[in-house]
Amino acid sequence: xxxxxxxGKREFMSFFITPSGYVILGLIALLTGTAFVMSFLxxxxxxxxxxxxxxxxxxxxxxxxxxxxxxxxxxxxxxxxPIITMRLLSEEYHxxxxxxxxxxxxRDRDIIFGKFGSALAVLLLAIxxxxxxxxxxxxxxxxxxxxxxxxxxxxxxxxxxVLSVGLFISSLITYPITxxxxxxxxxxxxxxxxxxxxxxxxxxxLPNTFPLILKNIVERFYTLFRSLLxxxxxxxxxxxxxxxxxxxxxxxxxxxxxxxxxxxxxxxLESRNWRK
Amino acid sequence: MIExxxxxxxxxxxxxxxxxxxxxxxxxxxxxxxxxxAGKSTMMRILTGFMPAxxxxxxxxxxxxxxxxxEAKQLIGYLPERVPLYDEMTVKSFLxxxxxxxxxxxxxxxxxxxxxVHTCGLEQVFNRVVGVLSKGYRQRLGLAQALIGSPPVxxxxxxxxxxxxxxxxxxxxxxxxxxxxxxxxxxxxxxxxVSLLCSRALILNRGEIVAEILIDPLKPSVDIERAFLxxxxxxxxx
Numbered sequence: 099x100x101x102x103x104x105x106g107k108r109e110f111m112s113f114f115i116t117p118s119g120y121v122i123l124g125l126i127a128l129l130t131g132t133a134f135v136m137s138f139l140x141x142x143x144x145x146x147x148x149x150x151x152x153x154x155x156x157x158x159x160x161x162x163x164x165x166x167x168x169x170x171x172x173x174x175x176x177x178x179x180p181i182i183t184m185r186l187l188s189e190e191y192h193x194x195x196x197x198x199x200x201x202x203x204x205r206d207r208d209i210i211f212g213k214f215g216s217a218l219a220v221l222l223l224a225i226x227x228x229x230x231x232x233x234x235x236x237x238x239x240x241x242x243x244x245x246x247x248x249x250x251x252x253x254x255x256x257x258x259x260v261l262s263v264g265l266f267i268s269s270l271i272t273y274p275i276t277x278x279x280x281x282x283x284x285x286x287x288x289x290x291x292x293x294x295x296x297x298x299x300x301x302x303x304l305p306n307t308f309p310l311i312l313k314n315i316v317e318r319f320y321t322l323f324r325s326l327l328x329x330x331x332x333x334x335x336x337x338x339x340x341x342x343x344x345x346x347x348x349x350x351x352x353x354x355x356x357x358x359x360x361x362x363x364x365x366x367l368e369s370r371n372w373r374k
Numbered sequence: 375m376i377e378x379x380x381x382x383x384x385x386x387x388x389x390x391x392x393x394x395x396x397x398x399x400x401x402x403x404x405x406x407x408x409x410x411x412a413g414k415s416t417m418m419r420i421l422t423g424f425m426p427a428x429x430x431x432x433x434x435x436x437x438x439x440x441x442x443x444x445e446a447k448q449l450i451g452y453l454p455e456r457v458p459l460y461d462e463m464t465v466k467s468f469l470x471x472x473x474x475x476x477x478x479x480x481x482x483x484x485x486x487x488x489x490x491v492h493t494c495g496l497e498q499v500f501n502r503v504v505g506v507l508s509k510g511y512r513q514r515l516g517l518a519q520a521l522i523g524s525p526p527v528x529x530x531x532x533x534x535x536x537x538x539x540x541x542x543x544x545x546x547x548x549x550x551x552x553x554x555x556x557x558x559x560x561x562x563x564x565x566x567x568v569s570l571l572c573s574r575a576l577i578l579n580r581g582e583i584v585a586e587i588l589i590d591p592l593k594p595s596v597d598i599e600r601a602f603l604x605x606x607x608x609x610x611x612x
Contacts, residue, residue, distance in 0.1 A: 104474035108460070115462045194458030198519070201422040201454075202475045203447040371426050371440070 101204050105212025109186070110219050119220060122181045126224045129178075130171050134231040137167055160245040161341065164232070168249035168340040171228045172256040173333050175221070176285050179257065182220050183264025184278030186213045187367075191272040206367045210360065214265055221257040225250055245342035252339035255352035259332055260285065262359035269366040285332070292331025298324050375400045375527055375557040376421065381430035383416050383581075390416045391427070392581040400526070401554045405568030406561040407602060408578035414561035415455055417578070418531045421559070422452040434527055448477070451520035451556075455531040457512050461505030465496055465515060468504055472519045490518040494548060510541035517548060528552065530560045534567060546570060569598045577605045 113119030141163040145156045187209075190196040199209055229250055235241060264281045271277040302320035304313055328334060332355070335348040376398040383391040391413045398404050406414050420427045421434070423443045432439045437446040460468055469490065473483040491497055494514040499507055507515065513533065520528060533549065534542045549571055552558060562568060568575045569589055575598055577585040585605035587598055 101475050101477070104471060108463075108471050111467075112460070112462050193461075194454070194456050195460060197419075197424055197454045197458055198452075199475075200424050201447060201450065201452045202472070203444050203477055204475055205444065208475075370424075 101208035102212045102215065105199075105204075105208055106215040106219070109213055109216035113182075113216070113220055118181055118185065122178055122220065123223055123227065125178055125181075126174060127227045129174050130228050131231055133170055133174075134167060137163055137170075138235075159239065160242050164241065164245055164249060165337070165340040165342075167232075168228075168253055169333060169336050172253045172336045172340075173289070175224060175253060175257045176260045176289075176332060177282065179221075179260045179264055179285075180278035180281040182217050183261055183268050183281055184274040185268070186217060186265050187268040187363075188271055188274040188277040192274055200370070206364060210265070210363050210367065214261065214360065217261045217265065218258065221254065221261060224257070225254055228253060242342060245340070248342045248344070249340045252336040252348075255339070255349065256332055256336045259352045259355040259359075262356040262363075266359045266363045266366065269363045288331045289333065291327055292334050295324060295327035295331075298327070300324075375402070375435060376559060377431075377433040378417075378421070379431045379433075381417070381420060381427050381432055383413070383420060383425075384428045390581050391420075393430070394578075394581070394583055395430075396576055396583060396586070398557055398559060400557055402574065403558040403560070403572045405572035405575040406559060406578055407563065407565065407568055407575050407598075408561075409563055409606065412563075412578045413581040414563075414578055415531055416581075418452070418454075418529055418559075418561055422450055422529055423447050449525055449527050451522070451525040451528045453516045453520045453528075453530045453533055455535065457516035459504045459512060459515060459519075462503065464503055465491075465500050465507070468515070469518060469522060472522050476523045478523050486522050486524075489524075490521045493521060493551070494518040495544070510537055510544065513537060513541065513545055514548070517545070521552075524555070526555070526557060528556045528558045530558065532562055533560065534562070534564065565598050565602055575601075577602055579606055 141157075141159070144151045144153065144162070148154070148156050187196070190199060232241070232246060232249075263284065264277075267281045267284070268274075268277045271280060302313075302317045304316060308316075329351070335345075335351045338345050339348050376396075378394060378396050381391055381394040382389065394413075394417065406417060408414050416425075419425045421432050421439065423439045423446060426440055434446040435449050437449070439446045460471075463471070466487070469487045470483055473486045478486055491500055494517050496511070496514055496518055499511050504512070504515065517530070517533065520530070530549065534545050537545060546567065549558070549560070558572075560568070560571060573589055575587045575589060576583055577587070585601055587601045589598060
């Protein structure tokens with residue numbers, strides 16, 4: 099445990115000795131802050147004249163403004179997280195310090211949990227920045243506490259899952275920039291897949307002339323494939339949570355995703371010991 | 375203290391080490407000599423647990439490095455060839471970090487760091503950032519991190535490569551002063567270095583130990599040069 103703390107502390111400090119920590123926190127503050135102001139002003143406009151915007155009455159504050167804002171913050175963190183994760187293990191390989199770490203009396207878990215813990219600490223700082231934006235509203239309006247809490251939790255859980263994916267990619271690639279780009283590409287692909295899946299029809303669009311048996315088989319596969327595409331993207335599961343709806347499957351998804359990629363990182367680091 | 379049995383290492387189809395066996399007694403200083411690409415660094419990396427051997431065993435103390443990596447690594451201080459360091463840290467924070475990850479008790483951190491700083495002559499640069507250190511100081515810092523916690527086995531991979539003549543003399547002096555409490559395995563392709571620092575030399579060529587020489591302190595360089603050339607030329611003809 100002491101070694102996990104030492105590795106994590108060194109990594110966390112190096113985020114703020116080098117510019118990367120300031121860059122990511124600065125970008126998160128800038129983007130989420132701008133989005134907050136813009137969407138809040140839009141909400142004010144809508145609530146002043148709801149009919150103009152197609153609403154019959156003043157729309158729900160949490161549903162129209164707060165939840166989408168949290169989902170947006172999660173997506174922002176997803177796309178900015180490669181700046182954090184690209185350096186975790188790739189940089190150790192790139193500058194050769196992995197040779198030191200792996201010849202010190204450390205377990206793989208010390209290195210992996212230390213690195214992951216430091217990334218989570220940066221994520222927590224980012225969430226504090228997001229929470230500060232929302233807290234500005236508290237003196238003026240009665241925000242539903244469950245939405246606030248679950249919203250921030252959804253951002254954290256999404257960030258945690260994203261960081262585990264980035265950590266795994268970083269364990270595979272020895273060039274930090276390449277690791278960052280690959281992680282970014284994966285997140286982008288998942289995001290696009292999620293959006294495309296939402297537009298897919300619920301039933302397979304097959305012609306009526308199709309043989310019945312074949313139609314049944316194709317439809318089964320299509321339904322399975324569609325539901326997989328809908329469940330896979332990281333941001334989809336945050337939507338319900340950000341509305342304050344507690345769905346165990348959403349929380350389980352993020353924890354399982356994190357556990358899976360941490361497991362893969364263990365196997366990746368361990369692979370050096372496989373006798374060839 | 376170090377016992378290697380039939381160690382073989384393949385990189386794909388290329389055989390970097392072939393059935394290498396040797397042993398080093400406690401307190402002994404042994405030089406691993408060989409031309410570039412002989413397999414010296416591969417040997418060092420296997421002994422320190424950085425990579426596994428394809429076949430064979432390597433014991434540090436009574437622990438086989440692949441079977442009991444943690445216990446074996448507790449006994450090792452290692453200076454890699456390229457001296458990788460965290461450039462953004464200060465010398466002080468880097469050495470403290472090494473003391474922590476080597477598992478030294480908290481109350482010993484300061485004394486362990488002070489000791490290696492004194493041994494390696496790092497007082498002048500103690501608060502400097504590693505990234506701005508000269509090559510000589512980086513090498514000293516590399517040696518200092520290997521010595522922290524006073525491990526019984528010190529493994530040094532080409533410790534004087536790329537240094538200017540004065541720095542070479544300084545680093546050699548440092549290694550000489552390590553005393554008899556450490557078992558030292560030193561790899562180099564500089565013959566005079568082995569004759570100055572070691573009591574025995576193992577000559578590695580094309581992944582095999584081709585000769586073993588006891589160094590006569592009275593005429594060290596003559597012996598070793600002749601033996602090295604003999605070993606290498608025999609291999610070449612063979």
